[in-house]
Amino acid sequence: MYETIGIWVAALFTLAIYSFLYKENPLYRLAEHLVVGTSLGYSMVISWQRMIYPRLVLPLSRGEDWLLIIPAVLGLMYVTRFFPKIAWMSRYPIAFLLGTGMGVAFPYDMQALVLRQTQATLIPIYTPGAPWHEILGSIVIVFGTLAALIYFFFSKPHKGLFFGTGSKVGIWIIMIGFGATFGFTVMGRISLLIGRVQFLLSDWLHLIH
Amino acid sequence: MNFWEKMLNIDRRWIYLAIAIIVIVPFFARMGLPVVPTREVESIYNLVDSLGPEDAIFVGWDFDPGTEAENQPMGVAVLRHAFSRHVPVFITAYYPLGQALAQQAVGGIFDTRVPGNYAFVPWTEWESMRAAGFAGRDSLETAWTAAGHALPEGARGWVFEGVDYAFLGYQPSFYLVILGMGTSIASQYPTDTNGNPVPEMPILQAHKTLRDVDLAVTLAGSTTCMTWVIYGTSRVGLRVAFGVTAVMATDYFPYIQSGQIVGMMGGLRGAAEYEVLETQGGYTDVTGKAYRGMDVQSLAHIAIILMVVLGNIAFFAGGFNKKTALKARR
Known part of the structure; x- marks a missing residue:
């Protein structure tokens, strides 16, 4: 019974959202606002269930870990944003989160996003015995990376063999990348439509199995 | 307005209608176009296929409903593969809504009314066997069936909560959770989503930290997937x-x-490839939702390619490349 109601609600709201493709209308607006509202409500309940109650309220009420008062107070300081006279207090938890977040993230980000990626372009162009397509791949990686970097080097005019030709090759490499991304984007958007149509035809209308 | 201008100014709602027809019709007339697995998907499949009950994987439901159509079939395919090989699975979620989607996915896999699914045994139901002493998954299954529990008709096997599977769920600031799990998984998840004590579970006693885990599959619709690489791979080599x-x-x-x-x-293509590999490996009898969508996907791509080509023909044949102003209909 509840499953059937859920399917009907989901199906009708799917159609309400797609009605936007014809033109904007109140049904679409209603569906859009309900998505935001229910998502937020659900997230709040889950956060309470999974984090705030078992990891903060319960230990404090049992007197198990008084140190939790510190994050509790910091968390409550966020709420002061609603009261203009003491809103300045909300800056402290934000500063704390920014500081610790940056401190924790910086070394790991550098390692994973910069150093390892740079290392992956420092590869031998020719390896004896390697198949031709791997050698071609290595050439594209090394020269493609260099050409794209030259395109983004703005301290010198893009003229001459190195900067001129390099930046022209670079823009081609970047355009090929955009083309591949656009192709994947089309695939992604169609996939999302397929998912909804599958739901409507099978779960709702039972026309396909 | 000449023919080429009319063509370039066609009401976009006709294009939406054409795409809708192209997406709906193939579901009723299946063509079964081949899906050939790529090396990127095969490498994941082969790794999961090389694992067994002594290993463990994480599957992160790190997306929200906006990308469910693409990410959900991937998760279902990986879970089915792991369950059929008795590879223990930890399920986590980056977002609260991801937890709900993961529950929906496992709910579908554990629905024994559908043939080819798995029979779920909740943590509380095999308490008496735990009290007698847990001596491995095989002995647990033997004891469970000896106690009179018959595998439902059409089901492919049992999934014991706490042994084959632990639903850890959502925790906020997930990057800190990954860092914490590098030292102790139990410290980040004292209980699972059902309130069961995670530290007491056999799955956790055999895999206490991320260092003891063999693979994390993150299903993502945003850059959240990089969190696993930045904090998991960089820190503990996950x-x-x-x-x-x-x-x-x-x-x-x-x-x-x-x-x-x-x-x-x-x-969706990646999910379909995984489903094909699973079917070829004998882990499922039928391919899943992603594979069924591939005919539609191919036809829709052909239609879009045709539209791009026609648009370009109209643009050049109409002479709009020669600085002629395109009279856009307002």
């Missing part, structure tokens, strides 16, 4: 595989080349 939306796929190919990720399922 092997990570991506299941990402097609839009994101091109961004993450460099991470395969650099060896930072094991492989990648890109979009």
Whole structure:
């Protein structure tokens, strides 16, 4: 019974959202606002269930870990944003989160996003015995990376063999990348439509199995 | 307005209608176009296929309903593969809504009314056997069936909560959770989503930290997947595989080349490839939702290619490349 109601609600709201493709209308607006509202409500309940109650309220009420008062107070300081006279207090938890977040993230980000990626372009162009397509791949990686970097080097005019030709090759490499991304984007958007149509035809209308 | 101008100014609602027809009709007339698995997907499949009950994997439901159509079939495919090989699975979620989607996915897999699914045994139901002493998964299954529990007709096997599977769920600030799990998984998840004590579970006693885990498959619709690489791979050398939306796929190919990720399922196509591999491996009798969508996907792509070609023909044949102003209909 509840499953059937859920399917009907989901199906009708799917159609309400797609009605936007014809033109904007109140049904679409209603569906859009309900998505935001229910998502937020659900997230709040889950956060309470999974984090705030078992990891903060319960230990404090049992007197198990008084140190939790510190994050509790910091968390409550966020709420002061609603009261203009003491809103300045909300800056402290934000500063704390920014500081610790940056401190924790910086070394790991550098390692994973910069150093390892740079290392992956420092590869031998020719390896004896390697198949031709791997050698071609290595050439594209090394020269493609260099050409794209030259395109983004703005301290010198893009003229001459190195900067001129390099930046022209670079823009081609970047355009090929955009083309591949656009192709994947089309695939992604169609996939999302397929998912909804599958739901409507099978779960709702039972026309396909 | 001449013919070419009319063509370039066609009401976009006709295009939407054409796409809708192209997407709906093939569901009723299936063509079964072949789906050939790529190396990026095969590498994930082969790794999971090489694991057994002594190993463990994480599957991260790191997406929200916006990308469910692409990410959900990937998760279902990986879970089915792991359950059929009795590879223990930890399920986590980056977002609260991801937890709900993961519950929906496992709910579908544990629905024994559908043939080919798995019979779920909750943690509380095998308490008496735990009290008698847990001596491995095989002996537990033997004891369970000896106690008079018959596998439902059509089911492929049992999934014991706490042994084959632990639903850890959502925790906020997930990057800190991954860092914490590098030292102790139980410290980050004292209880699972059902309130069961995670530290007492056999799955956790055999895999106490992320260092003891063989693979993390993150299913993501945003850059959240990188959290596993940045904090899991960099810190404890965790092997990570991506299941990402097609839009994101091109961004993450460099991470395969650099060896930072094991492989990648890109979009619905990636999920379909995994389903094909599973069917070929004998882990499922029928392919799943993603494979069934591939005929439609191919036809829709042909239609879009045709539209791009026609648009370009109209643009050049109408002489709009020669600085002629395109009279856009307002």
